[in-house]
Amino acid sequence: MTTLAAEAITDAGTGQLVLAAVLGIAVVILLIAWAKWHPFLALILGSATLGLVAGASPGATVTSFTTGLGSTVGSVGLLIALGSMIGALLSESGGADGIVNRIVDRVSGSALPWAMAGVAALVGLPLFFEVGVVLLVPIVLLVARRTDIGLLRVGIPALAGLSVLHGLVPPHPGPLVAISSLNADLGLTLLFGIICAIPTVIVAGPIFGNFIAKRVPLPVPALLGPPAVADASVATGDEDYAADATEVERARRNPGFWPAVLTVLVPIVLMLARAVGELTADKGNPVRDTLDVLGNPPVALLFGVLLAMWTLGTRVGMDRRQTNAVLGGSLPPIAGILLIVAAGGGFKQVLVDAGVGNVVADAAKDANINALLLGFLVAVGIRVATGSATVATITAAGIVAPLAATLDKPEVSLLALAIGCGSLFFSHVNDAGFWLVKEYFGMTVGQTIKTWSVMETIISVVGMTCVFLLHLVV
Secondary structure, eight states: OOOOOOOOOOOOOHHHHHHHHHHHHHHHHHHTTSSSOOOOHHHHHHHOOOOHTTTOHHHHHHHHHHHHHHHHIIIIIIIHHHHHHHHHHHHHHHHHHHHHHHHHHHGGGGGGGHHHHHHHHHHHHSSOOHHHHHHHHHHHHHHHHHSSSSSSHHHHHHHHHHHHHHSSSSHHHOOOOHHHHOOHHHHHHHHHHHHHHHHHHHHHIIIIIHHHTTTSSOOOOOOOOOOOOGHHHHHOOOOOHHHHOOOOOOOOHOOOOHHHHHHHHHHHHHHHHHHHHHSSSOOTTTHHHHHHHHHHHHHHHHHHHHHHHHTTGGGOOOOOOHHHHHHHHGGGHHHHHHHHHHHHHHHHHHHHHTTTTHHHHHHHHHHOOOOHHHHHHHHHHHHOOOOOOOHHHHHHHHHHHHHHHOOHHHHHHHHHHHHHHHSSOOOOOOOHHHHHHHHHHTHHHHHHIIIIIIIHHHHHHHHHHHHHHHHHHO
16 A cells, blocks of 8 residues: 555544545635635634644654645745746736736737736746736726727636636646655656646637627626725735835836746746656756756746846836835735645645545545546546645645556656646635635626636536546647
């Protein structure tokens, strides 16, 4: 029996371990969905319940949890922080606006929905979903008002581009958590994720947007402006930062289309080059060794940050203090995400150390359940129950982690993507993203379910179909 734990923290039988897993997950779901607790606390108490019901001592449970928490912060937290810094500079320099305006101004008519999907996917590479929504919604509203082609025809493709990238492509938290938990290769997962993302964005974006726009006509709400960079002082409580942010607004000029695009793409290209090098060159090859270093995710993203400090900072008129203010202001807003991801890593480690994952792995083998399908279905269940894509990814990855040890390298990457697809399934009223989209687009709850919720389900199903198709050829 494959195990990821160095030493089991309990010798409980299968029935007790299954009960422990069910109760641990139930505690997390109930505290988030019913008691409205923060997922960070819910995951801590869920981990405690799981360990104690499984028969582990309190000390062993705490040690297991903190070990998982620390390793997750070390592997995933660094990447999230660096990605957030690139996204902040892209936003505050005007680079994101420049990319959007350049493409939208050169496209018209029926091609606009396709352009919006592409813009959202490109801008969404380094940005978290919520930040991408805040950046793109004013542009969507302006385009819809100026062209009169319908709000949902341009809005749905933009949301689809952001959501697909958020669920399937690193350096977003969900994919990174799955990659870390399953010990998947990041470059290979990134490559497969982009391959799956393209048809998924097309189907869930322009195609579905054109279909649903005819059935849910929406007026264009009042134009909204993106929040000023100085608003970050609310999060930091730092008056000096607020002053620096105001100076950034005064000094800012658009960095230009190509510098902004290249800055976003450089870390992605480096990570992809590393994956290609691993597939095509032998170990010890100087080119492969160089790509292994440059394409290592922390190195690639750090290089991206350093490049962004010049292309999106110095070149647009920011001095060192102003650039530092933007970088520093990017970190407080992601503190909650980092804590949730870290606690999820602890929950996953308790699952592994107690032996729950091995029980599930053995049961899946006996029932002849495909590992990709199992990961997808577990993520779907947690997503629908909690509303959190991150919690769904964390829990599903922890449960199927032992199965990953029995798979080859490409299959492990596809398993990470299958979990990511499941984590996007049917966003509804327990998901913060549901309400964000509802308010920005001025929709009723029913309209939001018909548009946003169905779009998310399409992304999940089409993405999983692409994963299965890739599995046939790799």
